Amino acid sequence: MTTSHYTRLVSAATAGALVLPLASCAALGLTGDESASTPSAPAKVVVTGEFRGAGASSQESAMEAWITGFQELHPEATVSYDPIGSGDGRERFLAGKSAFGASDVALSDEEMAASGPACDSGNAIDLPVYISPIAVAFNLKGIDQLNLSSDVIARIFTGHVTQWNDPAIVAANPGVKLPALEITPVHRSDDSGTTENFTDYLGATAPKAWPYPADGLWPLPTGFAAEGTGGVTDTVRSTPGGVTYADASRTADLGRVAIKVGDEYVPYSADAAAAVVDLSPRIENRYEHDLAFVLDRTIDKPFAYPMVLVSYLVVCSRYADKAEGAFVKEFVEYVASDEGQRRAADAAGSAVISPDLQDWIGEAGEAIYLTMDRPSEQPAG
Numbered sequence: 001m002t003t004s005h006y007t008r009l010v011s012a013a014t015a016g017a018l019v020l021p022l023a024s025c026a027a028l029g030l031t032g033d034e035s036a037s038t039p040s041a042p043a044k045v046v047v048t049g050e051f052r053g054a055g056a057s058s059q060e061s062a063m064e065a066w067i068t069g070f071q072e073l074h075p076e077a078t079v080s081y082d083p084i085g086s087g088d089g090r091e092r093f094l095a096g097k098s099a100f101g102a103s104d105v106a107l108s109d110e111e112m113a114a115s116g117p118a119c120d121s122g123n124a125i126d127l128p129v130y131i132s133p134i135a136v137a138f139n140l141k142g143i144d145q146l147n148l149s150s151d152v153i154a155r156i157f158t159g160h161v162t163q164w165n166d167p168a169i170v171a172a173n174p175g176v177k178l179p180a181l182e183i184t185p186v187h188r189s190d191d192s193g194t195t196e197n198f199t200d201y202l203g204a205t206a207p208k209a210w211p212y213p214a215d216g217l218w219p220l221p222t223g224f225a226a227e228g229t230g231g232v233t234d235t236v237r238s239t240p241g242g243v244t245y246a247d248a249s250r251t252a253d254l255g256r257v258a259i260k261v262g263d264e265y266v267p268y269s270a271d272a273a274a275a276v277v278d279l280s281p282r283i284e285n286r287y288e289h290d291l292a293f294v295l296d297r298t299i300d301k302p303f304a305y306p307m308v309l310v311s312y313l314v315v316c317s318r319y320a321d322k323a324e325g326a327f328v329k330e331f332v333e334y335v336a337s338d339e340g341q342r343r344a345a346d347a348a349g350s351a352v353i354s355p356d357l358q359d360w361i362g363e364a365g366e367a368i369y370l371t372m373d374r375p376s377e378q379p380a381g
Helices: 057-073 086-094 109-113 150-157 167-172 193-205 228-237 270-278 322-336 338-348 355-367
Strands: 018-020 049-055 077-082 100-103 124-138 145-148 184-188 224-226 242-247 255-261 264-266 308-316
Touching: 049 086, 049 322, 057 077, 057 124, 057 193, 057 228, 057 242, 057 308, 057 322, 057 338, 077 322, 086 100, 086 193, 086 308, 124 193, 124 228, 124 270, 124 322, 124 338, 124 355, 145 150, 145 167, 150 167, 150 184, 150 193, 150 255, 184 193, 184 228, 193 242, 193 308, 224 228, 228 242, 270 308, 308 322, 322 338, 322 355
Parallel strands: 049 077, 049 100, 145 255, 184 224, 184 242
Antiparallel strands: 018 077, 100 308, 124 242, 124 255, 124 308, 255 264
């Protein structure tokens, strides 16, 4: 199997958890008159209990929207989400401490192989539910957009381009009055899927300027470090000359970079980000229903924006706890639904996933096995 990244067990300070309390608990079961002799609409699964997820801070706005919508359908559940970052979210999920994880990179082969104990001897699967452009965002008074190639972006974050009026920036932005102001790069301090996607993009498109492998941990001592998406964007907002990379939905009121794709500069958009995913292959030789992608960062079509992240729900193929498994099945279905995707797009500016992806994710959710429903069967090895 193709390894998407190396596992890092890095402890980071926990960000504040997103909690949307729902109504009180009742027994898990079916609603409606099950003894009625006339056919009726399919019975609704009642989800009850407290369920926790943790992971990518990029998904925080979308997750809030999903939980709000889910509670309207399932008012007898309480769902919380802790946006602690992709790396810590995967670690918590694999330790069996959350019902689901969320990550801006797919599980590595090693992590998938280690998922059995958390998944009742089954395995974890990656479900791509959130597609969003990564923006390079900056704080320059009076400037809303700049054109930059990946080579210049890489040299900014390695500390080789240090002034906003550097000739390489000036040449790409005719007519823009750039200040003689020091550039302050800001990167993530935690194990971040956004960092891994950003460094993957730089390595693929500017290998001479960025000779480092893709990784969720920042490889250089230069620049300022801040925790989480909110940490880096808030730091740039308070730092004239600051620049960072972040999920585009979290960069409001900052200037944004149009990146060079082929011979043109392309500003970020959800549709252009989704185009990259549609043109990228899935990782081969994964477990059944795993939907991890290998993103093609070198696409040179002007309708595409290759500095994109695909963020996954990470769930188990099997759940020993019937209530938890029923919750995950229903939550996966809701998140991938037309309504769930519209809510995320409205809240976070993310791309709506394609109908094919919706169908594949729906099939994966349907296949989640609730061990307690079939006590006579032996657990899978």
